[in-house]
Amino acid sequence: MSLYLAIETATGVGSVAVGEPGAAASEIVFGDRRHAAALLPAIGETLRLAAMDYTDLAGIVVADGPGSFTGLRIGFATAKGILRCHDTLVLRTAPSLLAAAWSTRAFVRGPVAALYDALRGEVFAAVYDVVGDSVRTLVEPLCCSVSELIRRCSTPPAIAVGDGALASAEEVQRWTGRPPIGPPAGAPRASALIELLAVGNGTQPIEDPERFEPVYGRPAAAQARWEQEHGRALPHSGSGRR
Amino acid sequence: MIDVVLGIETSCDETSAAVLVRDGPRPELASLVILSQDIHTVFGGVVPELASRAHLTAIGPVVDQALKQAGIPLDAVDAIAVTAGPGLVGSLLVGVCYAKALAAAGDKALIGVHHLEAHIFAPTIEHPDLEPPFVALIVSGGHTLLLDVPQWGRYRVLGETRDDAAGEAFDKVASMLELGYPGGPPIEHLATQGSDRFDLPRPMLGQGFDFSFSGLKTAVLHTVRGGVDLDADKADIAASFQAAVFDVLTGKTRAAVEQTGYGTVVLGGGVACSRALAMHMARHLTGLARVTVAQPRLNADNAAMIARAGWFHLDQGERSDLYLEADARMPWPGLERQPRLSSSRPRS
Numbered sequence: 001m002s003l004y005l006a007i008e009t010a011t012g013v014g015s016v017a018v019g020e021p022g023a024a025a026s027e028i029v030f031g032d033r034r035h036a037a038a039l040l041p042a043i044g045e046t047l048r049l050a051a052m053d054y055t056d057l058a059g060i061v062v063a064d065g066p067g068s069f070t071g072l073r074i075g076f077a078t079a080k081g082i083l084r085c086h087d088t089l090v091l092r093t094a095p096s097l098l099a100a101a102w103s104t105r106a107f108v109r110g111p112v113a114a115l116y117d118a119l120r121g122e123v124f125a126a127v128y129d130v131v132g133d134s135v136r137t138l139v140e141p142l143c144c145s146v147s148e149l150i151r152r153c154s155t156p157p158a159i160a161v162g163d164g165a166l167a168s169a170e171e172v173q174r175w176t177g178r179p180p181i182g183p184p185a186g187a188p189r190a191s192a193l194i195e196l197l198a199v200g201n202g203t204q205p206i207e208d209p210e211r212f213e214p215v216y217g218r219p220a221a222a223q224a225r226w227e228q229e230h231g232r233a234l235p236h237s238g239s240g241r242r
Numbered sequence: 243m244i245d246v247v248l249g250i251e252t253s254c255d256e257t258s259a260a261v262l263v264r265d266g267p268r269p270e271l272a273s274l275v276i277l278s279q280d281i282h283t284v285f286g287g288v289v290p291e292l293a294s295r296a297h298l299t300a301i302g303p304v305v306d307q308a309l310k311q312a313g314i315p316l317d318a319v320d321a322i323a324v325t326a327g328p329g330l331v332g333s334l335l336v337g338v339c340y341a342k343a344l345a346a347a348g349d350k351a352l353i354g355v356h357h358l359e360a361h362i363f364a365p366t367i368e369h370p371d372l373e374p375p376f377v378a379l380i381v382s383g384g385h386t387l388l389l390d391v392p393q394w395g396r397y398r399v400l401g402e403t404r405d406d407a408a409g410e411a412f413d414k415v416a417s418m419l420e421l422g423y424p425g426g427p428p429i430e431h432l433a434t435q436g437s438d439r440f441d442l443p444r445p446m447l448g449q450g451f452d453f454s455f456s457g458l459k460t461a462v463l464h465t466v467r468g469g470v471d472l473d474a475d476k477a478d479i480a481a482s483f484q485a486a487v488f489d490v491l492t493g494k495t496r497a498a499v500e501q502t503g504y505g506t507v508v509l510g511g512g513v514a515c516s517r518a519l520a521m522h523m524a525r526h527l528t529g530l531a532r533v534t535v536a537q538p539r540l541n542a543d544n545a546a547m548i549a550r551a552g553w554f555h556l557d558q559g560e561r562s563d564l565y566l567e568a569d570a571r572m573p574w575p576g577l578e579r580q581p582r583l584s585s586s587r588p589r590s
Contacts, residue, residue, distance in 0.1 A: 036335050040342045040564040054347045069291065070332055073298050077336045080302050081343025085316065210302030213295065220291035226284065234284065 010067025066217020249549025253329025323552020327572025401451025436477030
């Protein structure tokens with residue numbers, strides 16, 4: 001068996017799941033942005049429901065950004081702590097947007113756009129298509145307006161999901177021809193991460209988990225202002241992943 | 243029995259880890275690693291989002307280094323002590339989530355620690371015989387707090403700042419004098435080259451135990467804008483400002499000693515890294531009280547003091563559960579704001 005723990009904390013609804021690639025054995029969902037308090041107890045309970053403990057795991061798959069900055073750090077700080085205790089575990093990631101898009105696979109064929117509300121009139125968005133046993137990324141995760149996303153996507157997707165899609169429902173429906181699906185149905189789930197482990201290009205391995213930094217999707221506001229004023233990258237600003 | 247505690251501190255812009263090991267009845271410091279984030283100097287203050295991001299990439303290597311320096315494997319750690327607040331919530335969250343994961347996945351005890359209480363424990367790492375009762379003065383970028391400490395775990399507020407913290411005033415005055423961030427060290431250095439010749443106020447001195455540094459900061463601003471030659475007068479302004487702050491801090495601490503009758507003063511917090519403050523305090527309390535202050539790396543934000551405060555609470559049988567949250571305004575367990583002390587307390 002190669003059992004994985006999945007952690008999804010990139011949006012307002014968090015979840016954890018345990019299972020073998022392709023099939024979650026147990027899952028717990030928690031909301032109200034109580035991720036920091038709920039995550040570790042939920043992991044413990046999810047393992048217990050699956051009759052497993054940390055020593056049974058082969059790895060951890062964590063939802064990467066873009067998404068909630070704080071949510072991403074809660075997920076990855078927790079994963080790093082677990083990995084430090086069990087150093088044979090591997091770490092894999094998948095974009096949270098892909099996990100959200102995955103939620104429609106049972107009833108929609110064709111490309112799916114996932115949009116998270118990024119505030120300031122922008123969304124974190126990506127467009128994916130599952131062809132056979134593999135994920136194709138049609139639009140890489142980016143931060144832009146809904147209008148800009150539509151301009152970048154040459155072929156309209158079959159449907160759009162996520163709170164960002166719901167916030168611009170009329171514009172999105174004109175684009176896809178269908179009403180968008182918001183949370184909870186159109187939200188990312190940890191069980192989707194478990195399923196994506198069995199899909200080609202669904203997840204990526206992380207070589208150096210300790211120094212891993214999630215994709216935040218946009219720089220800190222102070223950093224963006226500084227870089228605009230100075231016309232260059234902020235010195236010592238980490239790995240540069242945004 | 244708790245024999246090894248790993249401390250983790252991420253409340254602001256330092257990522258720190260430390261290991262304490264049992265040496266007889268007392269803990270001994272086995273290692274301390276502090277990684278300061280230099281990126282904030284560009285902004286003249288801490289940018290919370292950048293601090294949080296830096297903690298996430300630093301925490302693993304910093305903990306590894308602390309364990310390596312101590313020569314202790316993670317398996318041998320009995321408990322994790324982590325700063326749960328107060329502080330920047332995004333920064334705190336990284337440490338708390340990492341610590342909870344270590345505790346859960348490594349089957350270790352967990353204790354969330356109040357950052358300011360830890361500052362009071364810091365001197366005990368070097369001075370294990372230090373015991374209450376004493377007067378404690380916590381001075382940092384975020385706090386100025388004068389406390390009566392009758393016993394470990396009990397703290398009575400005598401006074402606190404009504405506006406700017408002392409360290410905050412240092413940072414703002416340093417900015418006025420174009421000395422960079424943080425402001426304490428360059429002002430202390432420059433003050434050695436100047437004299438206290440500008441007549442700056444000593445706010446609220448002789449008026450109870452509360453502090454106020456906003457007016458002093460404004461007085462410096464008026465001085466700077468009042469036609470001085472900043473290049474020529476900068477050292478004298480720094481010396482005058484520092485003297486005013488130190489006079490207030492020392493005067494109120496002395497009054498607290500006289501009221502409580504205690505024979506010991508504990509200085510803690512980032513501003514207490516100033517040797518000039520410790521010397522000023524000791525000079526003005528000669529014959530009245532002994533001033534105890536930790537070395538600078540134990541006074542700045544660091545994980546050794548977190549581990550030491552956590553050790554105390556673990557020894558009391560306290561444990562945090564896995565629902566522990568980071569709390570930017572964490573209430574201080576054991577802190578009492580009333581009743582005020584009477585002045586008839588006998589000297590210890």
